[in-house]
Structure formats: C-alpha cells, structure tokens
Amino acid sequence: MASNILRASLRALSRPAFKSVVTPVLSATSRRVTPAIGFTPIRAFSAGLTRLNSGAVDSDLAHKLDEELQYEKSNEEASQPEFIKEFLDTHLFEIEDKPGQDEVSLTRTFGNEKIRVLFSISDINSTEDPEDFISEELEGAEEVEEPAPSFPVRASVTIEKNGKGAITIDTVAQDGEISIESVMYYKDAKLASDQSSESDWQRRGLYIGPQFAELDEGLQNLFERYLEERGVNAALASFLPDYVEHKEQQEYIRWLQGMKDFVAV
Structure with missing residues (x-):
C-alpha cells in the first residue's frame, strides 16, 4: 500500500514538471521557426511565380505578330x-x-x-554599301536615275x-x-x-x-x-x-x- 501511494505521488509530481519544462521550449522553438521557414516566405515565393507565369507581355506580342x-x-x-x-x-x-x-x-x-x-x-x-544603290549625280550634268x-x-x-x-x-x-x-x-x-x-x-x-x-x-x-x-x-x-x-x-x-x-x- 505504501509503495502504491509513493508511485502515485511521484506520477503526480512528474506531470507538472514535464509540462513546465517542455511546453516553454516547444513554444519558444515554434516562435523562432515560424518566421524562418514558415508560411510567409513560401507565400511570397509563390506570388512571385504567379506574376512571372502570367505573361503580361504575351498578349501584346501575340497581337503585334x-x-x-x-x-x-x-x-x-x-x-x-x-x-x-x-x-x-x-x-x-x-x-x-x-x-x-x-x-x-x-x-x-x-x-x-x-x-x-x-x-x-x-x-x-548580303551586306551592301547603301551608296551602291543610289545613282550618283554626274558633275555638270543632270541627275540620271539608273536601275538599282x-x-x-x-x-x-x-x-x-x-x-x-x-x-x-x-x-x-x-x-x-x-x-x-x-x-x-x-x-x-x-x-x-x-x-x-x-x-x-x-x-x-x-x-x-x-x-x-x-x-x-x-x-x-x-x-x-x-x-x-x-x-x-x-x-x-x-x-x-x-x-x-x-x-x-x-x-x-x-x-x-x-x-x-x-x-x-
């Protein structure tokens, strides 16, 4: 009987101790982790991809083509x-x-x-000098157009x-x-x-x-x-x-x- 009472007392004492030690650690860890690898950076990255994949110029280019x-x-x-x-x-x-x-x-x-x-x-x-395609004005004579x-x-x-x-x-x-x-x-x-x-x-x-x-x-x-x-x-x-x-x-x-x-x- 005494041993049962002793074990029950030990369990009762251990539960608060476990919560008081573990819970703050998890909570602190949770607060530290969330800003670093949580949802906020992922949402920002996804939004960036959405903007890139929307093709804002595509419709203008297709229309011009x-x-x-x-x-x-x-x-x-x-x-x-x-x-x-x-x-x-x-x-x-x-x-x-x-x-x-x-x-x-x-x-x-x-x-x-x-x-x-x-x-x-x-x-x-093929590259050509533009001047080759322009008839030259002859000095002292009227300009004569020649076929290019x-x-x-x-x-x-x-x-x-x-x-x-x-x-x-x-x-x-x-x-x-x-x-x-x-x-x-x-x-x-x-x-x-x-x-x-x-x-x-x-x-x-x-x-x-x-x-x-x-x-x-x-x-x-x-x-x-x-x-x-x-x-x-x-x-x-x-x-x-x-x-x-x-x-x-x-x-x-x-x-x-x-x-x-x-x-x-």
Whole structure:
C-alpha cells in the first residue's frame, strides 16, 4: 500500500514538471521557426511565380505578330507568280523548294548529264554599301536615275555523268549575268553533293583546282559557253534574285505564323 501511494505521488509530481519544462521550449522553438521557414516566405515565393507565369507581355506580342502577319498576307499573291511559271516552262528546269528550308534547287537533264543548281535565300541579307544603290549625280550634268543593281546570289552548279564523276561550278548571279568563281572535278560523283560529315572530310583533302580568274582567257570563255548551253545563262541570272525575294517573303510569313501560334498559347 505504501509503495502504491509513493508511485502515485511521484506520477503526480512528474506531470507538472514535464509540462513546465517542455511546453516553454516547444513554444519558444515554434516562435523562432515560424518566421524562418514558415508560411510567409513560401507565400511570397509563390506570388512571385504567379506574376512571372502570367505573361503580361504575351498578349501584346501575340497581337503585334498577328497584325504583321495579316499585313503580309494581304500583300501575298494568291497563286504562283507568273515569272516562276514562265521560267520553268521555258527553260526546262524543275524546282525543289521545301517549306521552312533555306536552300532551293533547280534540276534538269542535258543529254547524259544531270544538272543541279543549288542556291540559298540567305543571300538576300548580303551586306551592301547603301551608296551602291543610289545613282550618283554626274558633275555638270543632270541627275540620271539608273536601275538599282540586284543583290548577288551564289549558285552552285553540279553536272554529273553516270560512272564518270561530276564537276561543281561555283557561280554568282547578279544583274542578269553569271560569273564563275571556281570549277572543281570529283571522280566520285557522291562527293559533289553529299552533305555527310564523311564526304565533307574527304572534300577537304582534295585539290580544288586553280582560281578561275587565273585560267587562260580562252578557257574561261569556253567554260562560260559550256554553262550557257545547259541553261545556266542570263535568264537564270535574272530569275534567281527574283525567286530569292519571293521565297524569303513566304518564309517570313511562315515565321510570323509560327511565332504567333507559340506566343498566343
């Protein structure tokens, strides 16, 4: 009996002692922890994310892109421009133009040869001195307006014969003229057009030939006539800048459409 009374007394004494010691510690700890890692910083961080994800500029940008898109579409020709149809019908070339791609190719056959003319719309951005596009006033004479020169378009002409390899002639088309820059021969026709890293590595080790301007003048003239017979002539030189402008406009419209669709979502 005495031992039971003693244990009960000890339990009674221990309970207040436990509360008086532990409760203040927990309370103090709670007050210290809440400001440091409690809800207030989390709410502030969440509010910041909400503001960032709301995209306040998105609607303005999408609207402006749509305005530009509608303007460009209003000036877009409904069908293929006549100059393209006329050239393809007259000069026996077929055109390969993939939407979204920078390069365009023209192909045709000539006897036992396969001819490919490869060019890029990036040439429309070639830098030129603005003064080159302004007619100069001649001293002591009236100012004469002259047509502005077209931008140069680089075109790589590859001529392939089955089992005989290929040659690649790098040219520049401008103001209705084709200028030859270099002539290269490939015993393996694959090297003339294949864009793999292996073919590119093999081309780097080949002799590319002399500078075209350093060739005998008679030889230069014959190479020029050689291209003319194959349709790489003044008509092509006039066609390329016009087509590059047309293609660049089409790609710009696709770019506007894609950007607007992305931003608006």
